[in-house]
Amino acid sequence: MTALAGPIPKAGESVGRAREVRYFVLRSRKILISAVILAVFLVLAVLGPALRPGDPNAFVGPLGAPPSSEWWFGTTTFGQDVFAQFLYGLGSTFLVGLAGGGIAALIGVTVGFVAGYRGGITDEVLNMLTNIVLVIPTIALLVVVTAFFKARGIVVEAAFIGLTSWPWAARAIRAQTFSLNAREFVDLARISGVPSWRVIFGEIAPNMSSYLFMTFILLFGGSILIAASLDFIGLGPTAGVSLGLMMYNSVAWSALQLGMWWWFVPPGVAITAIVGALYVMNVGLDEIFNPRLRES
Amino acid sequence: MRRYFGRKLLIYGLTFFVAATINWMIPRFMPGDPVQSLLSRHQVAPEAVPHLIAYYNALFGLDQPLWQQYLNFWGSLLNGDLGRSVYQSGRPVTEVILAALPYTLGLLIPAILLSWWAGNKFGAIAARRRYLDNAVLPIGYILSAAPYMWLAIMVAWILGSVLRIFPISGGYSYALEPSLTWAFAVDLFAHWVMPFLSLFMVMFGGWAIGMRNMIIYELDADYSRYLDALGAPSGLVRRYAFRNAVLPQVTGLALQLGVIVAGALVTEIVFSYPGLGKLLLAAVQNEDYFLLQGIFLFVIIGTLIANFLVDIAYVLLDPRTRVGMSGGSA
Numbered sequence: 001m002t003a004l005a006g007p008i009p010k011a012g013e014s015v016g017r018a019r020e021v022r023y024f025v026l027r028s029r030k031i032l033i034s035a036v037i038l039a040v041f042l043v044l045a046v047l048g049p050a051l052r053p054g055d056p057n058a059f060v061g062p063l064g065a066p067p068s069s070e071w072w073f074g075t076t077t078f079g080q081d082v083f084a085q086f087l088y089g090l091g092s093t094f095l096v097g098l099a100g101g102g103i104a105a106l107i108g109v110t111v112g113f114v115a116g117y118r119g120g121i122t123d124e125v126l127n128m129l130t131n132i133v134l135v136i137p138t139i140a141l142l143v144v145v146t147a148f149f150k151a152r153g154i155v156v157e158a159a160f161i162g163l164t165s166w167p168w169a170a171r172a173i174r175a176q177t178f179s180l181n182a183r184e185f186v187d188l189a190r191i192s193g194v195p196s197w198r199v200i201f202g203e204i205a206p207n208m209s210s211y212l213f214m215t216f217i218l219l220f221g222g223s224i225l226i227a228a229s230l231d232f233i234g235l236g237p238t239a240g241v242s243l244g245l246m247m248y249n250s251v252a253w254s255a256l257q258l259g260m261w262w263w264f265v266p267p268g269v270a271i272t273a274i275v276g277a278l279y280v281m282n283v284g285l286d287e288i289f290n291p292r293l294r295e296s
Numbered sequence: 297m298r299r300y301f302g303r304k305l306l307i308y309g310l311t312f313f314v315a316a317t318i319n320w321m322i323p324r325f326m327p328g329d330p331v332q333s334l335l336s337r338h339q340v341a342p343e344a345v346p347h348l349i350a351y352y353n354a355l356f357g358l359d360q361p362l363w364q365q366y367l368n369f370w371g372s373l374l375n376g377d378l379g380r381s382v383y384q385s386g387r388p389v390t391e392v393i394l395a396a397l398p399y400t401l402g403l404l405i406p407a408i409l410l411s412w413w414a415g416n417k418f419g420a421i422a423a424r425r426r427y428l429d430n431a432v433l434p435i436g437y438i439l440s441a442a443p444y445m446w447l448a449i450m451v452a453w454i455l456g457s458v459l460r461i462f463p464i465s466g467g468y469s470y471a472l473e474p475s476l477t478w479a480f481a482v483d484l485f486a487h488w489v490m491p492f493l494s495l496f497m498v499m500f501g502g503w504a505i506g507m508r509n510m511i512i513y514e515l516d517a518d519y520s521r522y523l524d525a526l527g528a529p530s531g532l533v534r535r536y537a538f539r540n541a542v543l544p545q546v547t548g549l550a551l552q553l554g555v556i557v558a559g560a561l562v563t564e565i566v567f568s569y570p571g572l573g574k575l576l577l578a579a580v581q582n583e584d585y586f587l588l589q590g591i592f593l594f595v596i597i598g599t600l601i602a603n604f605l606v607d608i609a610y611v612l613l614d615p616r617t618r619v620g621m622s623g624g625s626a
Contacts (some may be wrong), residue, residue, distance in 0.1 A: 132311045138557035140595040228443045268446030276441030
């Protein structure tokens, strides 16, 4: 939540803005509800290893038992504890979102700033690159690349996702940079000899900090969904647990036909809730930063 | 307009070139040797290994200089030769993929077009009815945040496993042979309904939300207010707003294509639907790299064609692109 306040307040006006943002955040139902949902899952993910110590893939319980007081989410066909897998899977989901979304945001922001600020031939080249990566379906690219990796970890998966999902962010930020570029205060900084990177990070970036933060939120949610699809095709982490892998296993071992709903419902509910909360939070933030959208 | 299409075609041509080059590079520069891993999957007598490695290297042309390999690759690619599928006992990859393609297209095209149309209509209606809006928004967010395969799993579980209305898996019953009979057509349709429905639902949520937001935005724009102030009937104002709001949705369709394709692939896996998704899973599980790369190329080509169709649709819908003004940034 601290990131909402944007850059460190300098003068009286900025403090007023920070206070205004806080005022509306605390009164926005969308933001509060989605923050609570995210916090609950985050706490579960962090406390997971403490709640269910040991290997989540260990064969510890009865085979294919429905939820009970002992096995909260039941067990798999092989007697693995679904609740333990769920907790560890939540951890990988947040990790993939954070790392994948972070890398994508970093690349997108860099490409967008440079293209939008430099313009000319740099912009042409970067824009062409962006368009090419944009048109190639992310999943197809990820499938060919990851299939040749024998040992895949969650971090490698997140890195690949980050490297392929940045184009739309780059395009949006480029457009924003273009419009800010034409303002007087940017011109003033430029003609007074401020180096490019300081114009970008000192003058342009703070004026779209809310926009950058919202871009990161969307990339975060997108990474989680892409990772889930990749896991489901069988190209997820080779060791460990993830929510997508749980769904893959449940379908691979006919949980559908056997009616073992406790195996595939929780991971999907968690992903839907997390990604949905991120989307709703994005809309809530949009309403705060863009007063025209506020509900009367 | 010629410039607009020229630019688009240049980007698509470059994209195809880059994608095909990536396709060629990956097996050659990745850690690990595809020939080795091919041999390690079959039990081969140790003394035969060097001979087999030499044989496969010659077969795949891996003993030639790299530039020669690259030219050979383009030569066979332009001849439609994508190699042979290991897991389908040596059938040409192109043939294997072409057999699966109709199922994927039969699922994707109706799902994309119908969900886009219905989502836009519904979103536009929801934007001006408060009670509908309150229902549409949460449902839309849940639908668009749900992973494609999970929604497919839920549909399969509820309609297929619990209520037993539709068959859960396959493209048609194993008892039937593909033929031009009523019985087969009905069976084909019954197997098609659930994968279609789950794809439709996820996309529908996204389009409805997008349209609702755009309409609210457009109804707030100066031209709408001006028309309102002039006393124009609200139906007319809404028609103008719809026409403007639909343009970003067309662009959105192009941007979403990658996600939609991914969604179709995993949906097919859930239902064991015999399209490209199921083929992809089999290729991954059997480490059938030729097949994997062939699917990659087909998906790329399909996406490029779809992108181009969206571009044409954009020109038809937005007169500004036709007279050479700005606007078409799709």
